[in-house]
Amino acid sequence: MKPSVDQDLCIGCGVCPSVAPSMFDMNDDGKAYAIVDEVPAGEEDLAQEAVESCPVAAITVE
Template identity: 55%
Template sequence: MKAFVDKDICIGCGACTGTCPEVFEMDDDGLAVAIEDEISDDLEESAVEACEGCPVDAITVE
């Protein structure tokens, strides 16, 4: 499973980093990025929660 952030949509609210900091972080521009290519099984639920909690639907987890 992988996570992706569409930086054209991201507003930099930080909700994803608050929910799943093991997978998401904020870059120098204040926008979210996925920090792991493959999400480990123990983090999948948290990554999906971050995806669902994104207020602008900028995150995809597949």
């Protein structure tokens, strides 16, 4: 599964790198981005938690 952040939707709230630091970080524009191409093994629930935590639904995991 590949995590990704829609840069147009992200408002830079910072929740996703807090919830799932193994998958997301903030870039210089203050937006989140996925730091991995694949959700790490065993962290599928964490990825889903990040998806549900984003206030603007900018995160997808497919």
